[in-house]
Amino acid sequence: MNGIEIRGVSKSFAGLRALDDITLTLGEGMIYGLLGRNGAGKSTLLNLITNRLFPDEGEIFINGEPAAENDRAQSLVYLMGEKDYYPDAMRVRDVFRWTGNFYGGFDLERAGEFCELFGLDQTKKIQQLSTGYRSIYKIITALCVDVPYVLLDEPVLGLDANHRELFYKLLIEQYAAEPRTFVLSTHLIEEIAALIEQIVVIKNGRIIRDESCESLLASGYTVAGKAGDVDRFIEGKNVIGTDTLGGLKTAYLLGRPNRDEVPQGIELSRIDLQKLFIELTNEQGAKK
Numbered sequence: 001m002n003g004i005e006i007r008g009v010s011k012s013f014a015g016l017r018a019l020d021d022i023t024l025t026l027g028e029g030m031i032y033g034l035l036g037r038n039g040a041g042k043s044t045l046l047n048l049i050t051n052r053l054f055p056d057e058g059e060i061f062i063n064g065e066p067a068a069e070n071d072r073a074q075s076l077v078y079l080m081g082e083k084d085y086y087p088d089a090m091r092v093r094d095v096f097r098w099t100g101n102f103y104g105g106f107d108l109e110r111a112g113e114f115c116e117l118f119g120l121d122q123t124k125k126i127q128q129l130s131t132g133y134r135s136i137y138k139i140i141t142a143l144c145v146d147v148p149y150v151l152l153d154e155p156v157l158g159l160d161a162n163h164r165e166l167f168y169k170l171l172i173e174q175y176a177a178e179p180r181t182f183v184l185s186t187h188l189i190e191e192i193a194a195l196i197e198q199i200v201v202i203k204n205g206r207i208i209r210d211e212s213c214e215s216l217l218a219s220g221y222t223v224a225g226k227a228g229d230v231d232r233f234i235e236g237k238n239v240i241g242t243d244t245l246g247g248l249k250t251a252y253l254l255g256r257p258n259r260d261e262v263p264q265g266i267e268l269s270r271i272d273l274q275k276l277f278i279e280l281t282n283e284q285g286a287k288k
C-alpha cells in the first residue's frame with residue numbers, strides 16, 4: 001500500500017512516554033498539518049519515520065516496506081528537521097548536489113531560481129548563514145528534492161513574514177506542478193490554514209484529531225455583534241472564547257450553528273483554526 005503507515009507506535013525517553021500507541025496513515029499527494037503544543041511529540045514522530053529514532057513498540061511502513069534501517073524506503077522520504085544534518089563547512093550548492101545523489105533526484109535549476117527569489121548565495125557555507133537563511137537553504141532543499149514524501153519540521157523558524165509568504169507560495173506551486181505529500185509541523189497555524197488539506201493534532205503523545213481541515217473547521221463557528229445581543233445568543237452554548245472591542249463582542253463556539261436561530265444583528269462566520277486548536281489542546285479542553 002502506498003503512503004506512510006504508522007502502526008501502534010510508542011516511544012519513551014527515560015520513562016517519559018513521548019508517543020503513546022500512535023496509529024496513523026499519511027496518504028499520497030496530500031498536504032498535512034501536524035499540529036501540537038510544545039513537547040506534544042511531533043518531532044519524535046517525524047524522527048521515527050526517518051530513522052533518526054526507532055520505536056519501542058509498533059512499526060512504520062513506507063509504501064508497504066518497513067521503514068526501519070531500509071535504505072530503499074528511506075530514499076522516499078525527506079525530512080527537513082530542526083537540526084542541521086549537513087556539515088557546517090559545506091556550501092549550499094554542495095548540499096543540493098549531495099541531496100540529489102542520495103535521493104536520486106534533485107531539481108538544481110529550480111533550486112537556483114529559489115535561491116534568487118530568497119536572496120540566498122549558493123556559494124556560502126552553512127556556517128556563514130543567519131538563522132533565517134539556515135531555514136531557507138533547508139526549505140529550498142526540501143522543495144527541490146525528488147521524493148514522494150517531504151516532512152517539514154518547523155520549516156519557517158526564523159523566517160521574516162515576506163520569506164514565509166514566499167515559502168507558502170512556492171510550496172503550493174511545487175505541489176500543483178508535481179503532487180507529493182508534504183507534512184508541515186508548525187506553530188503558525190493560521191498561516192498554513194489555507195494550504196493544508198488534512199490535519200493531525202497530537203496531544204501528550206496521542207493523536208486526538210486526524211481529519212480534513214474542512215471538517216475540523218465545521219466543528220465550530222464564530223458570532224459577532226453588539227455585546228448584549230451576543231451575550232443573549234451564546235447563553236447555554238458551548239463557548240470556547242470571546243473578544244470584546246468597545247461595545248462589540250465576538251464569541252467562538254463549538255458545535256454547528258442553527259442558522260434559523262441566529263437573530264438579526266448577529267453575524268455568523270467560520271471559526272479560525274488557531275482558536276479551535278487552542279481549545280483542542282489545552283489541558284482541560286476537548287475530549288476526543
Ligand SMILES: Nc1ncnc2c1ncn2[C@@H]1O[C@H](COP(=O)(O)OP(=O)(O)OP(=O)(O)O)[C@@H](O)[C@H]1O
Pocket residue numbers: 013014016018036037038039040041042043044045
Ligand atoms: N532525545 C530525547 N531525549 C529525551 N527526551 C526527549 C528527546 N526527544 C524528545 N524528548 C521529549 O519527548 C517529548 C516530545 O518531544 P518532541 O520534540 O517530539 O515534541 P514536539 O511536539 O516536536 O515539540 P516542539 O513543538 O516544542 O518542538 C518532550 O517531552 C521532549 O522533552
